[in-house]
Amino acid sequence: MKLAITHDWLTVPGGAEKVVKRWYDLYPESSVYTSVFDESKIGHIFEKKRVVPSFMQKVPFSKKYYTKMLNLMPRAFEEFDLSAYDVVLSSSSSCSKGVITTPDALHIAYVHSPMRYAWDLYHEYYGSAGALARFVMRRTMPGIRQWDVISSMRVDHFIANSNFVARRIKKYYRRDADVIFPPVNTEFYTPGSDEAGDxxxxxxxxxxxxxxxxxxxxxxxxxxxxxxxxxxxxxxxxxxxxxxxxxxxxxxxxxxxxxxxxxxxxxxxxxxxxxxxxxxxxxxxxxxxxxxxxxxxxxxxxxxxxxxxxxxxxxxxxxxxxxxxxxxxxxxxxxxxxxxxFSNERFDREIQEYIQQKWNARLKEIN
The missing domain is CATH 3.40.50.2000 (Glycogen Phosphorylase B;)
Structure with missing residues (x-):
């Protein structure tokens, strides 16, 4: 089983990147396909040789202003050639679930959130934006929403990181989602010997x-x-x-x-x-x-x-x-x-079992 990982952007460490890091370690032969990779900030976590950035990597200032380049992201992920992979595992809160896979490939999307600025938080983002940003949002967001729903149809199975996100996936994509909670480093975060403070x-x-x-x-x-x-x-x-x-x-x-x-x-x-x-x-x-x-x-x-x-x-x-x-x-x-x-070990076990179960079912379908 040859597996690829997609992730919206690899620029700064955060909760979503912790999820991708678990996959990255669980599947050491995998590569991570992403819109933009900032090696100076996250290269100590993800090796450059295992990261495949999109054409956006060459756009001036993309490592800093990637969130302002939303209109480029659908194309960035659709241009990745993933035809060599059996399984594609997407980590998505934006566009990474929109990759195009072969008919026999298994595409699983782990959704941290449907695109917030396009859906439930659109009016909050719009209300706090400047005049130019509002002008752009009014003209581009309808198309982004259409692409977001269309690209959701390319996913074989959705995983949500919470029941709250699963309900929003159902609301906006009309798709059911299984729930696997993200990993938490409970080995590092442990009780101390001191009494609680004030x-x-x-x-x-x-x-x-x-x-x-x-x-x-x-x-x-x-x-x-x-x-x-x-x-x-x-x-x-x-x-x-x-x-x-x-x-x-x-x-x-x-x-x-x-x-x-x-x-x-x-x-x-x-x-x-x-x-x-x-x-x-x-x-x-x-x-x-x-x-x-x-x-x-x-x-x-x-x-x-x-x-x-x-x-x-x-x-x-x-x-x-x-x-x-x-x-x-x-x-x-x-x-x-x-x-x-909510431990790391629990997450590793659940995600591996899920992928293997869905891959076994896919093999029965195509053989």
Missing amino acids: YYLIISRFVPYKKIDLAIQACNTLKRRLVIIGGGPDESRLRDLAGPTIEFKGALEDEDVREYYRCCRAFLFPALEDFGITPVEAQACGRPVIALRKGGALDTVIEGKTGVFFPRQDVESLVTAMTELESQEWDSSFIRRHAEG
Whole structure:
């Protein structure tokens, strides 16, 4: 069985890239086909000799502005010749599922999310865009949506990274999807020996939809200490909102992040996310989570056992949830055992079994 991997872009390490890395290691003879490859930022994870970038690699400034080149991406993936492969495994939140395979090949798409800016978050992206970007979006997005639906028909089997994403695949593509949760490094993220501290924790990119401002306002209201790890374009606005109990730590090494997980009172997760790996990392360290009662958190947090949900993205709801969490006792051992169900090893086993099962079925069809 000769296998190829496709991925939207290989530019910076993130959650989706962790999924691709597991496949990359599980199938050492595979190559990764992608629109753009930034070796300076991700070459220590993916060897250059096993990465095949598209023609976009030669477009000036594509490594920096690839997200502005959406109109080129359908062509970029359709031009890849994958006729030598038996199985194509796509990691997609944009265009990589649109590759063209042979009639006998098996194409499995692991979808982190249907194209957000084309579908459910279109109006949010449009509302925050400048005049030129809005002009382009109005004229290009109808065609992008049509191509996105048409290209979904090229996929033999969909895998979603959460039940939330599976429902959106059904909504926009009218296709069923199996669910395999993404891998979490529960071997690295483990409970510590120290007692829980007095601070709440957020680890996130600073962009508006992450709703970090909501956590800041809630902690301002309750006068609770909040530690925020990360960075991004929304930083200056968030700092303006922060009261004296809010601490910004910037980007930290993984070992330092683990210590903050281990000693936090609880992890705050106010965003609507497709899955959300950070809440699982916090639980792997034995700490409870306060999460929005929507999205991927519904798959990863057990209410009253490993965390507390709040119903709406407003300060009052989050304050109520924080007060509720502080009134309860939490079993760190139980929280840890729950998180172990999302381990790297579990993901490797489930994805290999899935691919082999579907490939065996395909062989029966063509022989």
